[in-house]
Amino acid sequence: MRARLTLLEQYSTFLELDNDRPNRWITEPRLQRSMEKLISQNDSDRFWSLYWHRLWQSNPTARLPIGHLTAYLQETCYWAASRTATQFSNTQQTLSDCFQIAIIAVPKALRGFNPDQGFNLTNYASAIFSSSLRDRLRQQQEVDICTNWSLLRKLSQKRLTEALQARGLDSKTIDTYLLTWTCFKQQYQPTTAQGSRKLERPDEATWNAIASNSIWNIAKSPTPPPPNSKPGSIPASKPPANTSPPTWSPSTPPSQDKKPANGSMTSPTFQAANPCSPR
Numbered sequence: 001m002r003a004r005l006t007l008l009e010q011y012s013t014f015l016e017l018d019n020d021r022p023n024r025w026i027t028e029p030r031l032q033r034s035m036e037k038l039i040s041q042n043d044s045d046r047f048w049s050l051y052w053h054r055l056w057q058s059n060p061t062a063r064l065p066i067g068h069l070t071a072y073l074q075e076t077c078y079w080a081a082s083r084t085a086t087q088f089s090n091t092q093q094t095l096s097d098c099f100q101i102a103i104i105a106v107p108k109a110l111r112g113f114n115p116d117q118g119f120n121l122t123n124y125a126s127a128i129f130s131s132s133l134r135d136r137l138r139q140q141q142e143v144d145i146c147t148n149w150s151l152l153r154k155l156s157q158k159r160l161t162e163a164l165q166a167r168g169l170d171s172k173t174i175d176t177y178l179l180t181w182t183c184f185k186q187q188y189q190p191t192t193a194q195g196s197r198k199l200e201r202p203d204e205a206t207w208n209a210i211a212s213n214s215i216w217n218i219a220k221s222p223t224p225p226p227p228n229s230k231p232g233s234i235p236a237s238k239p240p241a242n243t244s245p246p247t248w249s250p251s252t253p254p255s256q257d258k259k260p261a262n263g264s265m266t267s268p269t270f271q272a273a274n275p276c277s278p279r
Contacts, residue, residue, distance in 0.1 A: 080129035
């Protein structure tokens with residue numbers, strides 16, 4: 001890869017990759033004009049990295065500071081991606097993919113960079129690019145290795161809720177999915193010795209238990225949910241009605257069983273409460 005030798009190039013050009021190899025530097029005219037107006041003021045690489053970083057801190061949404069700094073960190077990002085990609089030889093991501101994954105971490109690097117600690121922006125950004133890319137590749141490997149059943153067990157309720165919200169589902173439907181997912185985690189208890197990454201499909205008995213549990217929980221949940229309820233939250237049910245047994249007043253004792261006309265005595269009948277029935 002041809003190194004950029006001038007400050008004008010460093011702060012206004014972007015790397016083009018062709019078949020995972022550096023091809024050329026492409027100039028961004030707006031950034032080039034911006035640097036041409038300022039470059040005569042100072043010829044220090046560090047000066048301009050700190051200058052644009054301070055401007056970005058004062059206004060993170062401004063396009064010029066983030067543009068100049070992203071251009072400046074192109075080489076740093078490429079070498080970080082190249083080193084990290086070699087550590088994941090079985091990944092499906094190409095070097096170009098890794099470069100694109102890493103470069104989106106520029107805002108993260110700018111947020112964490114503190115020049116008072118004595119680091120150069122390039123050194124700090126290189127560490128951020130590498131760690132962000134490693135995390136992404138590890139997650140991708142985990143997804144490739146895991147079955148659907150493993151992923152469902154590993155998934156957090158927050159991540160599942162966010163995924164369902166991203167699909168545009170309403171809160172009532174999301175609550176139904178979450179209830180079913182909770183029943184799945186409760187009923188599906190694999191005992192395979194191969195670990196949790198290669199879990200098999202639940203058997204028929206487990207599916208029946210999940211379905212029965214889901215239907216029971218959905219029936220117990222209030223319908224419809226109260227307004228302004230958050231997706232993923234299960235509204236509290238109303239307290240059950242007072243089911244305490246009747247009390248007899250001392251002044252009114254219970255009536256005695258009357259003897260029927262034929263002289264036989266009937267036994268009083270009692271209806272036992274079903275402990276499994278919902279209250």
